[in-house]
Amino acid sequence: MRILLLGKDGQVGWELQRALAPLGDLTALDRSDTMPLCGDLSEPQRLVETVRRLRPDVIVNAAAHTLVDQAESEPDLARAVNATAPGALGREAAACDAWVVHYSTDYVFDGTGSAPWTEDDPTGPLSVYGRTKLEGEQLIRASGCRHLILRTSWVYATRGNNFARTMLRLAAERDSLTVIEDQHGAPTGADLLADVTAHALLAVIRRPELAGTYHVAASGETTWHGYARFVVEWARAAGQPIKVQPEAIRAVPTTAFVTAAKRPANSRLATGKLRHAFNLVLPDWQTGVGRMLTEVLGR
16 A cells, blocks of 8 residues: 655654554655655645555555644635645545545634534634634545545644643743643643544545444643643653742633634534544543553653
């Protein structure tokens, strides 16, 4: 099986290189790869040429414009990367009978209510990022290609910057922290996403009727405030030099911070469809975050 991976150096892409390598002949590209193969989603036509040259059996698109606030001021670029390029990949995949695996987001929903979002719930993105990611999904479906669209939320990884690393740094420097309490979701590891992808991909190749859109997230739920407290207390118990006390991690509403893009308050994703289709158990979010912290702190 020939696999083309786009976004190889992102959080999810880095883990996918590991998870997909045993499945076949893997070509991994990032936006810095421009000659002779192109991995830059801002150049859809060159992406098409790359697909035609490689003729992969599977295209895994882990690249995206994920700077949510910045996307508000550069909607054309966000649309090119998040929508136009995935649509072009879908059409080319349909032409060469390849699969497309594409990642989307809880930001396609409007964040109302408290029930976990199912795959069939009405969408209603609040931001340029959310709208362009939704359009990318729609263009892939419209292309007629065989596809897996995996929506996820609150992604973190051991590699690179993430919320937990930021909390660890600030907790060692400050006497108090202010963290949002009214956004709800499940921190989801890039390693979990990569492993689920590999498992699901093998399954749909054997059973093409399983193609479609699925939600992937760790089990359970928390808020950014709850996430911060878990990280800080885990680090304190591990002997890290934590300055802030638990009662000094203050919970505040979203309105306490001014951002260019509006965030959904409810990022809970229902994962029953994925678990039942692929016979998977998704671990609770604390297990994944604890494993990440163990690696980050070198324990």
